[in-house]
Amino acid sequence: MLARVRTVWLTLAALAGFAANSLLTRAGLGAGLIDAGTFTGLRLASGALTLLVLARVRGGGRASARGGSWLAATALAGYAIAFTLAYARIGAGIGALLLFGAVQITMIGTGLVRGERPSRLDWMGLVLAVAGLVILTRPGLAAPDPIGAALMAAAGACWGVYSLLGRRRADPLGATTGNFLRATLFGAAFAALLWSSRHVTHTGAFLAIASGSLASGVGYTLWYAALPALAAWRAAIVQLLVPVVTAAAAVVLLGEPVTSRLVVAMACVIGGVGLTVRPIRVR
Numbered sequence: 377m378l379a380r381v382r383t384v385w386l387t388l389a390a391l392a393g394f395a396a397n398s399l400l401t402r403a404g405l406g407a408g409l410i411d412a413g414t415f416t417g418l419r420l421a422s423g424a425l426t427l428l429v430l431a432r433v434r435g436g437g438r439a440s441a442r443g444g445s446w447l448a449a450t451a452l453a454g455y456a457i458a459f460t461l462a463y464a465r466i467g468a469g470i471g472a473l474l475l476f477g478a479v480q481i482t483m484i485g486t487g488l489v490r491g492e493r494p495s496r497l498d499w500m501g502l503v504l505a506v507a508g509l510v511i512l513t514r515p516g517l518a519a520p521d522p523i524g525a526a527l528m529a530a531a532g533a534c535w536g537v538y539s540l541l542g543r544r545r546a547d548p549l550g551a552t553t554g555n556f557l558r559a560t561l562f563g564a565a566f567a568a569l570l571w572s573s574r575h576v577t578h579t580g581a582f583l584a585i586a587s588g589s590l591a592s593g594v595g596y597t598l599w600y601a602a603l604p605a606l607a608a609w610r611a612a613i614v615q616l617l618v619p620v621v622t623a624a625a626a627v628v629l630l631g632e633p634v635t636s637r638l639v640v641a642m643a644c645v646i647g648g649v650g651l652t653v654r655p656i657r658v659r
Contacts, residue, residue, distance in 0.1 A: 379605065384653075386602035387614055393595020395621035399629065400587040405463065410580025412460040413570030418584035420456060420563035423593030424556035430594075431553045443547060444554030451538040452555050452596075453562035458531035465524030472619045473513045474525055478532025479539075480506070480612050486540055487608030494609050494652075501651030502609075505616045508644025511637060512619055539603060539611055548600035556593060613652045620645045 404410045410418075463471055480502070484494075494502075538555075545551040567574075603611055620642050626632040 383602055383605040386598050387606070390595050390599035390602055391614065391617050391621060393591045393598065394615070394618045395625055397587050397591035397595065398618070398622045399625055400583050400591055401460075401463075404580050404583035404587070405460070408575075410576045410584055411570060411574050412464060413567040414574050414576045415580070415584045415587075416456050416460050417560075417563040417567030418581060419588035419592060420453065420556060420560045422585040422588035423596075424553070424560045424588075426589035426593045427549065427553040427556055427597065430597075431549055434549065442554055443550030444545075444552065444556075444558065445541070446558055448538055448541045448551070449555045449558030450562070451534045451541065453559040453566075454534035455531050455538060456559070456563065457566050458527045458534060462524050462527035462531055465521045466528060470513065470525070471528050473509060474528040475532040475535075476509060476616055476619070477506075478529045479536045479615055482533045482536025483540060483612035484609040486536075487612075490608070492607050492609055494607075498609070498613075498652045501648040502613055503648070504651065505613060505645045505648025508641045508646075508648060509616055509619060511644060512623060512641035514637070536612070539599070540608060542600040542603040543606070543608065543611070545600055545604070548597050552593070552597040552600050556596075610652055614649055616645055617649055 401415070404415055405412060459475070462474075466474075484502075542548070542551065606614070623632075623638055624642065627634055627638075
């Protein structure tokens with residue numbers, strides 16, 4: 377029972393971090409306060425620095441710096457870069473659908489190949505949650521720019537791979553620290569590539585650092601801590617809560633209106649995810 381409660385709280389905290397990251401990214405890039413390259417570079421670097429400090433406070437900072445892997449770091453950097461580039465070409469609605477659709481395909485598909493067998497009720501939950509996501513993103517579902525769509529699908533696949541790799545890590549903080557330190561090299565190269573178009577304000581830099589240190593660095597560590605207790609398909613489905621949490625936070629923090637579409641979408645996603653986590657079976 378204690379293990380189940382721990383998994384639930386770790387998962388919820390990680391999802392809250394993901395939602396906060398979406399809001400911070402939207403606030404920085406959407407308002408033109410910072411360019412995509414600088415945002416990504418600062419996000420990864422600040423995440424790495426924060427995690428390194430936490431690792432040193434815990435003890436074993438040097439060992440943590442060697443944690444993770446180049447494969448996971450490449451997946452992390454690929455997600456961050458492709459995600460940023462995609463949102464410069466497509467809208468938020470279709471972007472969320474493509475991103476989480478790719479995550480579902482990657483993680484659930486891998487789980488099925490590895491022998492995981494969700495029940496009929498689990499499949500019903502997935503259908504209901506995906507229907508809620510479609511309802512939530514429907515106003516933005518126009519034919520997307522093909523390059524932007526491909527980039528967002530790639531971002532979702534990279535995040536799916538990154539999550540799957542985390543299920544095999546016994547030291548979440550050490551693995552995330554090492555992954556961020558390696559990914560920072562990719563982030564720096566990406567920022568240098570877009571150097572000619574750089575522009576950054578103090579507010580934009582603050583948002584990027586907050587996104588990297590708290591929403592990404594700490595949030596991803598919590599996610600890695602929860603993943604070993606989640607089947608791959610369940611870890612994929614619970615992430616469908618992120619757009620709903622983000623939309624709800626936008627209502628509270630940004631003053632966005634509460635609509636009947638949002639209420640119906642939230643009910644579908646929460647109900648669908650609820651069907652798949654009754655109760656969470658620790659693996």
